[in-house]
Amino acid sequence: xxxxxxxxxxxxxxxxxxxxxxxxxxxxxxxxxxxxxxxxxxxxxxxxxxxxxxxxxxxxxxxxxxxxxxxxxxxxxxxxxxxxxxxxxxxxxxxxxxxxxxxxxxxxxxxxxxxxxxxxxxxxxxxxxxxxxxxxxxxxxxxxxxxxxxxxxxxxxxxxxxxxxxxxxxxxxxxxxxxxxxxxxxxxxxxxxxxxxxxxxxxxxxxxxxxxxxxxxxxxxxxxxxxxxxxxxxxxxxxxxxxxxxxxxxxxxxxxxxxxxxxxxxxxxxxxxxxxxxxxxxxxxxxxxxxxxxxxxxxxxxxxxxxxxxxxxxxxxxxxxxxxxxxxxxxxxxxxxxxxxxxxxxxxxxxxxxxxxxxxxxxxxxxxxxxxxxxxxxxxxxxxxxxxxxxxxxxxxxxxxxxxxxxxxxxxxxxxxxxxxxxxxxxxxxxxxxxxxxxxxxxxxxxxxxxxxx
Numbered sequence: 001x002x003x004x005x006x007x008x009x010x011x012x013x014x015x016x017x018x019x020x021x022x023x024x025x026x027x028x029x030x031x032x033x034x035x036x037x038x039x040x041x042x043x044x045x046x047x048x049x050x051x052x053x054x055x056x057x058x059x060x061x062x063x064x065x066x067x068x069x070x071x072x073x074x075x076x077x078x079x080x081x082x083x084x085x086x087x088x089x090x091x092x093x094x095x096x097x098x099x100x101x102x103x104x105x106x107x108x109x110x111x112x113x114x115x116x117x118x119x120x121x122x123x124x125x126x127x128x129x130x131x132x133x134x135x136x137x138x139x140x141x142x143x144x145x146x147x148x149x150x151x152x153x154x155x156x157x158x159x160x161x162x163x164x165x166x167x168x169x170x171x172x173x174x175x176x177x178x179x180x181x182x183x184x185x186x187x188x189x190x191x192x193x194x195x196x197x198x199x200x201x202x203x204x205x206x207x208x209x210x211x212x213x214x215x216x217x218x219x220x221x222x223x224x225x226x227x228x229x230x231x232x233x234x235x236x237x238x239x240x241x242x243x244x245x246x247x248x249x250x251x252x253x254x255x256x257x258x259x260x261x262x263x264x265x266x267x268x269x270x271x272x273x274x275x276x277x278x279x280x281x282x283x284x285x286x287x288x289x290x291x292x293x294x295x296x297x298x299x300x301x302x303x304x305x306x307x308x309x310x311x312x313x314x315x316x317x318x319x320x321x322x323x324x325x326x327x328x329x330x331x332x333x334x335x336x337x338x339x340x341x342x343x344x345x346x347x348x349x350x351x352x353x354x355x356x357x358x359x360x361x362x363x364x365x366x367x368x369x370x371x372x373x374x375x376x377x378x379x380x381x382x383x384x385x386x387x388x389x390x391x392x393x394x395x396x397x398x399x400x401x402x403x404x405x406x407x408x409x410x411x412x413x414x415x416x417x418x419x420x421x422x423x424x425x426x427x428x429x430x431x432x433x434x435x436x437x438x439x440x441x442x443x444x445x446x447x448x449x450x451x452x453x454x
Contacts, residue, residue, distance in 0.1 A: 099126025149324025227336030333390030357390035
């Protein structure tokens with residue numbers, strides 16, 4: 001199949017969107033498909049064999065400083081004015097502006113459709129997709145999307161963490177794109193989701209029909225994220241991968257828990273893979289709790305550095321108040337790292353029953369989180385058992401190869417529904433894996449390891 005994969009921003013060193021786009025596109029090429037990624041800035045890191053078509057934006061939220069004013073000569077197109085105008089009224093404008101640019105790039109010209117069999121959007125869900133779908137429908141090219149989780153959950157948690165009428169009005173204004181995303185998602189040809197927890201929340205918050213959705217869990221590179229007994233664990237090291245100033249991710253709860261732990265275990269410390277905004281909520285809380293010497297923020301890690309960091313920790317924590325899936329949890333389990341995770345959103349689906357790969361605690365409960373972390377810090381046998389259980393769980397359930405095969409089967413079903421003809425199945429791979437299978441077809445060689453986190 002010929003696949004157009006859309007991503008309105010694909011920063012490879014922070015968050016899951018860049019990871020998802022890179023891994024999915026690479027594995028699709030390994031299965032013999034042709035993939036073109038259309039992305040706004042920051043652009044993704046992609047492997048050989050994947051085509052990148054850049055859709056430049058004004059990138060108004062990049063810093064320093066953020067919320068910049070563009071020069072008049074930058075405002076050349078209608079999407080530019082949309083991006084700028086909505087930003088100046090306090091709204092997040094990138095999803096809509098990107099969808100308009102994607103429409104301009106993919107619309108049929110002179111009755112000739114773009115050279116794709118399917119268009120797959122990665123949770124941008126801007127209105128431009130609906131116009132694109134209408135114009136592609138006569139050519140029987142379906143337009144589909146991934147919805148990782150409804151961003152309405154982010155809005156609820158952001159509002160709960162915000163005080164003052166003016167600040168709360170600003171939060172609501174920022175999330176004003178959410179009704180658009182729900183309307184667009186309901187009118188696309190199909191939706192893929194990462195978990196059954198996300199299915200329930202998407203139905204409740206976005207009004208999608210269950211039969212429109214296909215569940216495909218995400219994966220990890222289990223041959224890269226591996227245990228390494230030769231790397232010594234740093235006593236008391238707790239690692240968390242999170243967006244530091246996003247309430248949804250629960251870092252404030254972990255910092256409160258760490259303050260409790262440090263009363264009895266002075267060597268306990270947190271390495272946060274994420275960037276704390278100067279003067280932001282995370283930086284303020286670290287200072288207020290007197291944790292300046294116990295919390296380190298690391299950003300823009302390469303994949304190799306991230307793996308080494310995970311291998312050096314005694315415990316990983318996923319303190320989220322909600323998760324649609326949680327790629328960090330899978331990566332940590334793949335490294336054989338024992339987890340303490342909340343029972344929020346899809347995390348029970350990802351980490352399994354309490355005591356298998358993780359100790360689970362209620363979301364938002366700093367006392368329970370502290371107690372579970374201390375239990376693991378004090379019990380090396382329990383850490384070893386949970387770490388081994390997590391590695392087994394990843395090997396059995398979460399691989400990018402399996403996730404991509406399931407996604408490709410979903411594509412084939414969508415194309416068949418649109419055209420009445422099912423594409424040929426992807427060839428079976430031998431034990432050499434995706435990279436070897438692709439090398440004979442396009443000589444793309446080994447995958448780069450330039451990706452990272454926050």
